[in-house]
Amino acid sequence: MVRHVPAEAQGDERGALLAFIEEQRGGIRRALLGVTEEQARSRPSASELSLGGLLKHVAEVEQSWIARARQEPPAVKRDESNWHESFQLVGEETVASQLAYWEQVAAETEKFIRSVPSLDDTFPLPPDPWFPPEGRVSLRWLCLHLIRETARHAGHADIIRESLDGRTAFELVAQEQGGSWG
Secondary structure, three states, rough: OOOOOOOOHHHHHHHHEEEEEEEEHHHHHHHHHOOOHHHHOOOOOOOOOOOOHHHHHHHHHHHHHHHOOOOOOOOOOOOOOOOHHHHOOOOOOOOOHHHHHHHHHHHHHHHHHOOOOOOOOOEOOOOOOOOOOOEEEHHHHHHHHHHHHHHHHHHHHHHHHHHHOOOOHHHHHHHHOOOOOH
C-alpha cells in the first residue's frame, strides 16, 4: 500500500518531516514492486543485504525508535546473538507480512509525532556505544534520524533491485504511477 501525506498536512514542520519519512519509505516499497519471495530473499550483490531483509530492518528500526521515544521497550529485542535476523526474512515472514507490519508502524509513527507537545521534547537513550553520546535526543532529531536511516536503506534497495533485474528507481516510480520510463 502506498501512503501519501496530504499536501495540507505537510505545511507545518511535523507534516514536512513525516512527508520526508514517507517519501523514503516509498523508495524501499518501490524496490519490491513485482519481485518474487525468492528474489526478495536473494543477495544479488556483493553485500549480504536483500530487499526483504532491508524491508524488515527499516520497519523494525522505525518501531524501536518510536518505542524508545515513548520510553517503552522495542517490540523485538536485538543484541549480538540475533542482530543478523533483523536483516533477513526468517521462518514464515514474507514481503507481504512485513509490508503490512510496516504500514502499522508508519501509522503509529505519524500518530505519535502529531500528538507530542513539542518536537523539542527529548527522551533518554540506553548507554549503548552506537547511540549519540549525549544520552538524550529530541523528537525532531528522531524524525531526522528516521529520514536518514530509511534513505540510506532505500539507496541500498535501489542497488539490490538493479542487480536483480536491471530495473532502476526511475522505472519503478513510473511503474508505480502507471507509466513507463524512457
